[in-house]
Amino acid sequence: MKFTLSWLKAHLETEASIDDIVEAMTMAGLEVEHVDNPAEALSAFTVAHVISAEKHPDADKLKVCTVETFEGTKQIVCGAPNAHAGMKAVYAPLGTYIPGADFALDRKPRKIRGIESHGMLCSAKELNAGEDHDGIIDLKGDWAIGAPAAEALGANDPVIDFEVTPNRPDWLGVDGIARDLAAAGLGKVITPAPKQIRGAFPCPIEIRLEWPEACPVFAGRYIRGVKNGPSPDWLKRRLEAIGLRPINILADITNFVSYDRCRPLHVYDAGKIGQTIVARRGKGDDQVWNDHSTRERVATANQTIDILEAGGDPARVLIEKSGRSKSELLEEAWAVFDGLDAFRALDGKTYWANPEQCVIADDRHILGFGGVMGGEESGVTDGTVNVFLECAWFDPEITRATGRATGIESDARYRFERGVDTGSIETGIDLATQLIVELCGGEVSEIRMAGEAPSAPEPIEFPVSEVKRLTGLDLPGGIVTKILMDLGFGVAGSGDTLHVEVPTFRRDCSMKADLVEEIARIHGYNRIEAVSLPKLPGRREPTATEGQNRARHARRALAVRGYHEAVTWSFCHRDQAALFGGHGKGLELANPISSDLDVMRPTALIHLLTALQENADKGIEDPRLFEAGPVYLTDKPDGQRMAVSGVRYCAAGRHWAGTREADLFDAKADAIAALEAAGAPVESLQAAAEARNWWHPGRSGVLRLGPKNVLAEFGELHPRVLKALGVEGRVIGFEILLDGIPSPKKKAETKARPALDRAGLTPVKRDFAFLVDSAVAADTLVRAAKGADKAMITDVSVFDVYAGKGVPEGQVSLAIEAVIQPREKTLTDKEIDSVAAKIVASVEKATGAILRG
């Protein structure tokens, strides 16, 4: 919302400076976004007197002027035809930035056709002070040399732009701003009450309200014999200053009242509308409208109307070709619209109205969307003589729905959808009438009032103690009452509980807390004392949850292992998701920011892999990335899982002491490290070659606790998946779902550890080499060995895997070392042999392996 200082002063008597006003607005919740002071842009420009203006010796159209400026007499070469001796002009010294032309004068005098020019005399356009560029500014009045040009041009009215929060439609009128500023102590409200003009004759137009929920009240008035045309300067300046384009007096008056009082109005050319005005539901059918043939008929009708109204040869040709009259053709074209319940709006576009939308219509045509935008056909023009003035109230939600469906943005929609004062019908029509009569003349009918304004807001029983309860401010009742009354509330009673009447322009206030805000806001939030929150009594448990701690520790484990932590988009492209099993049900975005990000990701690997490639493209060696973030399986709250995923290349790097290429066992190690940090019982983890199909079929696996609880997948990514994602080279990675990690059993009574079992006897190590079918998992063999004597065998590890010469085809030689831990006494050779035999027997039974001789 924009307004000027002078406009505000029409409603607020104040001596406050612009800075004080901005500060007061800010502290009352009117957040100032920008103050544009045109005087600032013109600060370098001053009034100068032209002493003489002689023709340039070498150029017909140039004049050499002698000019008295604030810095002495200057010689200036000027091209303006109106430059003449004795005029008061606007002088720009050398080096000045010329805002309207967007260039700066040279710092040194320039020769123009051989004569030095020491500055410039400016046109209105060059100063952004008007359109005139035919000559330089010729100031009227007695302006002294050196007077600020801004003052001489009347361009010293700052424009304030501020954010209107959706709860405060009353701030969309300058009168509402003045009311709050007066309450905040900045001055006195002097908003003039409009003159009431008695009607000289009955309003000849009937008004019928067929949809009272959408339009419960509609006041109309007929004014005959007006003279429309360009608005007077004061009105034009006011509108131009806030960025509105003046059109004609009648249209400008409606815009003025809309901004002055947040009271949108509409003026119809009474000669172009029927005798009855109806506010009703639209009758158009979306399906019919969206039909191709309908669109074609509408386009043709539009074209016919445009051609005929433009007149000239094309219109003549059209009429001749059709063999009918212009009025017949127009009639036929308009009938197309009427049949569809469509109309051409003031923005030049054609709309149709469906039954969810409120239209204003006469007995034949739609005249506009109520509270949103009027029709082109019934709008006022310079030639308008009789007008019908509309001052109605439209329901915010219906207005908003219509606005959204049609995409029409208008000042009227903006106001009605936020809620225009239901008590402003009479004021609005009176003020508009007054202005029309003052500026256009004419004779005024009586007001025709249809329907009834929505009832006033409910009063609030307000215990004064609420202020202290919610803000800590201890205010006497007198201050509370004064603030509320200054804001337009009615206050009765003076005890502990006030009876507060809410004005019709403050429907945002419906409960006690709303009034507390009003009181605190005007009294000043800065007067609320900051108090540290008292500590809660007693000891507190650590505040992080188990899940948060898991992620925290896993992240650290991975960063220590060389992975940088990434944060990647939660959404991805559906084709990318399809590579990883597809997106979950219900997780397609209806309005994605881009078609590349149209579903919720089923895995974090997608963006990590593409980011890996992007890093490689920048020449970064062996980038490693991980992310601890959500993946989305369903659209239910429990369908979101915390995943920890990481990727890196199968890079070998180069080093003088030799290198090794990273492989799936690095990914497995990383996954296990992260799982261990996250608190998973890694001793119990089983690996299995059961990773899903976006992993390399032979070089990937899962880590699980039991057959169902898969905690992680790891390995090489499938080359086809990498290719589809545009990733070059071999990549290893892992994805861990932290939620599957079992929680520790109910918290132990004590954090003390059990006593250490440190076997006093030296363990015995025995090696075994087995020939086993290559399909047998090493883990199966190791587990069989471990299980041979759980009391004695404390560890079994694989120290050699060999296939090739000396090992039969389809078999592999697996060498293991078993650690046998004596418990009570040193073992005899016989006892050791007996454990070894158990190992061999157990392994043979479980895997069919044979001990190598």
Next chain:
Amino acid sequence: MAGPGDIDALKTELLSAVEAAADEAALEALRVEALGKKGQISLMMRSLGQMSPEERQTMGPALNGLKDTIGEAIAAKKAALEDAALDARLATERADVTLPIRPEPRGKLHPVTQVMEELAVIFSDMGFTVAEGPDVEDDFHNFTALNFPEGHPARDTHDTFFMKPREDGSQMVLRTHTSPVQIRTMMTQKPPIRIIAPGRVYRCDWDQTHTPMFHQVEGLVIDKGAHMGHLKGILMDFLAAFFETDTVEAQFRPHHFPFTEPSAEMDVKYSRAGDAVKIGEGDSWMEILGCGMVHPNVIRSCGLDPDEYQGFAWGMGVDRLAMLKYGAPDLRDYFANDTRWLAHYGFSPLLQANLATGLS
């Protein structure tokens, strides 16, 4: 029969032989020759038995002395030879210590997660737990329960991402703020409540200063008697702790949020220091967060009585806090995953923000 003179001669002879031994083998041969079972000294010791007591009185100690002297000399020589051998070996074991070590890549943690951990630490000290909620939210939690009525213009300000409609016509949204966690918390916990809820949020907006996904942190206090003065106090305490400054100058401006009443925005005084800011000095105001007293309708929609329970909430951008404190200027970099950026602006995994050793 040998006399004391012989012992002296032998001693001289043997000592010079020990001294002359070139290596451990020669030394060992010498030891056997002198001290072995049939060595010269051993043989002389054996002859003690045939001596008269008077002779033995003299020769016994002399021979024992000889034996000890020679034994010690051999041991000393042996140690010297071992040392020399070790030195000789070490002289051949020489590496160019200027050669580089094997690469040991180190990763860094993302500034956003660092800041989230800092928030958790600071608020944990004030008794807040960290709460969470889903990113894919329903309309009730994201809007309706937060007093955004259906069709209210305030909904427009959120640039909401919608999921495609379900079969029943309802539409899930990507949460536009972390405020739904307020609702989930109030509906499942009994007051007093003190939570913060950091997390991902989504708005359909993408330019220099907006990304479609970013991070917010929500704060919520519900209790009897928690008022706006406490809200101011807690936020000033937080900012002082987070920006590690003693002087936070703040102003609270009235604002409007559907889910708070009264509502405010908080500005802080700041000055620029490169791409980061210094809070507590300078003379410009910077808006840093939105806050207010939880709206009675919100309290009521969570099944609590707003005349009994009251409280306040606030929300602020985590990425923005990271930018202000640590000075990475472009929001888009936070999601670009350039490892050079991460290495530069990221944090060591060995660092755990805490009150004893510091936040960072």
